[in-house]
Amino acid sequence: MEWINELLWGEGIGHSILLLSLVIAVGIQLGKIKVFGISLGITLVLFVGILLGHFGFSINPAVVHFFKEFGLILFVYSVGMQVGPGFFSSFKKGGMTLNGLACGIVFLGVVTTLAIHFITDIPMPTMVGILSGAVTNTPGLGAAQQAFTDMTGTSDETIALGYAVAYPLGVVGIILSMLFVRYIFHISFEKETEQLEAENDVHNSEATPISLVVKNPALFGRKVMELGAFLEHRQYVISRIWRKKSNKVEIVTGSTILEEDDKIFVITTEHDAETIKTFVGQEIEMDRKQWIPAESEFVSRRILVTKPELTGSRLGDLQLRRLHGINVTRVNRAGVELVATQGLQLQVGDRVTVVGSELAVDKVSMILGNSMKRLNEPNLIPIFIGIALGIILGSIPFSIPGIPQPIKLGLAGGPLVVSILLSRFGYRYKLVTYTTQSANLMLREIGITMFLACVGLSAGEEFVDTIVNKGGFAWIGYGFIITMLPLLIIGLVGRHFFKLNYYTLMGLLAGSTTDPPALAYANATAGNDAPAVGYATVYPLTMFLRVLTAQLMILFFY
Numbered sequence: 001m002e003w004i005n006e007l008l009w010g011e012g013i014g015h016s017i018l019l020l021s022l023v024i025a026v027g028i029q030l031g032k033i034k035v036f037g038i039s040l041g042i043t044l045v046l047f048v049g050i051l052l053g054h055f056g057f058s059i060n061p062a063v064v065h066f067f068k069e070f071g072l073i074l075f076v077y078s079v080g081m082q083v084g085p086g087f088f089s090s091f092k093k094g095g096m097t098l099n100g101l102a103c104g105i106v107f108l109g110v111v112t113t114l115a116i117h118f119i120t121d122i123p124m125p126t127m128v129g130i131l132s133g134a135v136t137n138t139p140g141l142g143a144a145q146q147a148f149t150d151m152t153g154t155s156d157e158t159i160a161l162g163y164a165v166a167y168p169l170g171v172v173g174i175i176l177s178m179l180f181v182r183y184i185f186h187i188s189f190e191k192e193t194e195q196l197e198a199e200n201d202v203h204n205s206e207a208t209p210i211s212l213v214v215k216n217p218a219l220f221g222r223k224v225m226e227l228g229a230f231l232e233h234r235q236y237v238i239s240r241i242w243r244k245k246s247n248k249v250e251i252v253t254g255s256t257i258l259e260e261d262d263k264i265f266v267i268t269t270e271h272d273a274e275t276i277k278t279f280v281g282q283e284i285e286m287d288r289k290q291w292i293p294a295e296s297e298f299v300s301r302r303i304l305v306t307k308p309e310l311t312g313s314r315l316g317d318l319q320l321r322r323l324h325g326i327n328v329t330r331v332n333r334a335g336v337e338l339v340a341t342q343g344l345q346l347q348v349g350d351r352v353t354v355v356g357s358e359l360a361v362d363k364v365s366m367i368l369g370n371s372m373k374r375l376n377e378p379n380l381i382p383i384f385i386g387i388a389l390g391i392i393l394g395s396i397p398f399s400i401p402g403i404p405q406p407i408k409l410g411l412a413g414g415p416l417v418v419s420i421l422l423s424r425f426g427y428r429y430k431l432v433t434y435t436t437q438s439a440n441l442m443l444r445e446i447g448i449t450m451f452l453a454c455v456g457l458s459a460g461e462e463f464v465d466t467i468v469n470k471g472g473f474a475w476i477g478y479g480f481i482i483t484m485l486p487l488l489i490i491g492l493v494g495r496h497f498f499k500l501n502y503y504t505l506m507g508l509l510a511g512s513t514t515d516p517p518a519l520a521y522a523n524a525t526a527g528n529d530a531p532a533v534g535y536a537t538v539y540p541l542t543m544f545l546r547v548l549t550a551q552l553m554i555l556f557f558y
Helices: 002-009 013-031 041-054 061-087 094-120 124-134 138-152 157-184 189-198 224-229 270-280 320-324 358-368 372-376 380-395 410-429 437-469 472-496 502-512 516-526 530-557
Strands: 207-214 236-242 249-251 263-269 281-284 298-304 327-333 336-339 351-357
Touching: 013 041, 013 061, 013 437, 041 157, 041 437, 061 138, 061 380, 061 410, 061 437, 061 530, 094 124, 094 472, 094 502, 094 530, 124 138, 124 157, 124 472, 124 530, 138 157, 138 410, 138 437, 138 530, 157 437, 157 472, 157 502, 157 516, 189 502, 207 270, 207 327, 207 336, 236 327, 263 270, 263 336, 270 281, 298 358, 320 327, 320 358, 351 358, 380 410, 410 530, 437 472, 472 502, 502 516, 502 530, 516 530
Parallel strands: none
Antiparallel strands: 207 263, 207 281, 236 249, 236 263, 298 351, 327 336, 327 351
C-alpha cells in the first residue's frame, strides 16, 4: 500500500495534481449551495484548501508556487481579454460619473485600511489581505503577495489569512449596503423601472435606422458621394432608395442620384440622426420589411468575419459596394451595433449586415469567411504572446523617489494591462485576439480555481491558530468596516447628488468590489440588465486599481 501513501502524503506530481483536483472539485460543488439566496461560488475552493491544509495535506512549496502564479496569470489575462474592448469606451458620457464614483470607493477603502493599520498596528501585508477579502478581489490578493515576495524574498501567509477571514462578510456586506441605500431613500422599484425606461437613450454611438424623404433642394440631382462634403464628420450609411418615379427599391451606390421626394433608408447614430434629418428632409415611418419587398431580389443577411487576414482591414478598403454592388449597413461587435463607415476597422468575430442580391451577398460571405467552425477554433498564439509580454512588462522596475524598492506591475498587473491593450487594439497589428465567451470563461475559471486552491493549501496550517490566538476575530470586524464604509458613503453620494438610478447604483456597488455574487443578487432584484451594465462599466478600471493599490500599499507602508 506504499503507492497510496505516496499518492496522498508524498510530494510527487501525481500527489500535487490529485490534491489540487480534489480541492477544486469539492470547492466548486460546495460553492453552489445557497444560504438566504446567496452563494460564495468558487471562493469555497479557498476554504476547502484551508481545511485540507489544516489537516496536514500539502504540496511541495516550489510546485504550489508555480501553480498559484500560473493560475493567477491565466485568470487576470482572461479578465483583461473580456473587459478590454469596453475599457476605454466605459469613460464616455455617463461612464465618467460611474467610474469616478467607483474610484471613490476604491480610495476610501484604501484610506480606511490605512487608518485601521495606524490605529491597531496590524502589519500592512495583513491589512492588504483583509482589504482584498473585504472587497472580494482575488487579483489584489495575488498582487499583494507578489509585491511582498519581490520586496523581501519571502512570503507572508497572513496576507492570504486576512483575505480568507474577511471574504465571507465581504460578500454579505456588499448586499447589505445595497439594502441600506434602498431603505434610506425609500426606493420604489416601479418608479426606478419607469425612470430607467425614460433614460433609455444612452447608446449614442450605436447604429440607428431612419427613413427619410428627400426635401432639401440642395440635394436634388446630386450624387450620394457628394453628400460627404456637406456632412463631414458625421457617421451615416445610405443603404437603399425608394424611387418616386418608378416606385421601386434600389441599392444605393456612390453614383446614385437623389431626386425630390425619393425615400432613403439611412443607418446613422443617435448623435448624428437629428443633423441628417434636418439636412435631408422629412422623417417618415416605414417598416424595415417595406425596404425589401417580397418580389425584390434583395436580401439582408448577417455575415461573420472569420478570416484572420481581414483583422484590422478598413471596410472601405474592401470596396464591397463598388465590386459587388452590395451595401454594408451595420457591424455588430460584442453586442453593440456600429455604423458601417468606410474607416471602420474589422475584427474577427464582427457580424456584418449586408444588403444586396443573393448572388452578391453569397460572394461577400465567401470574402469575409462566415465560418462558425473557424470562429470556434482557439487563437492560442496571441494569448501566449500576450502573457509573455505581460510578464515582461510586469517585471520592469519603476523607480519612484521616496520608495526604497522599485515598483513593478508584477505577474498580476502586467498581464492584465497587456491583455486590455491587445483585446482593444490588437486588430490594428493583425493580431486575432477573439475568443468565444465559453473559451474565455473556461480559461478564467481554471486559473482562479488553481490560484485559490494553492492559496488555501498554503494558508491552512495556520488558519485556526490565527482566528483563535492571533486576533482573527478582530480581522473579521475590520474587514466588515472596510467593506461597508466606502460603499455606504458613495452609495449615498451617488443617489443623493448624482440621482443615479437604483438599479445602476447596485451595479456600481457590485462592480467597484468586483463581486459576482453581489451582481447576481442585483440582477435578480432588478429583473433587467441595468445592474450588469453598471457593473461592466466600472469593472475594468476598478480591477486595475485594486491590483495597483494592493502593491502600492505594500511598497509604501511596509
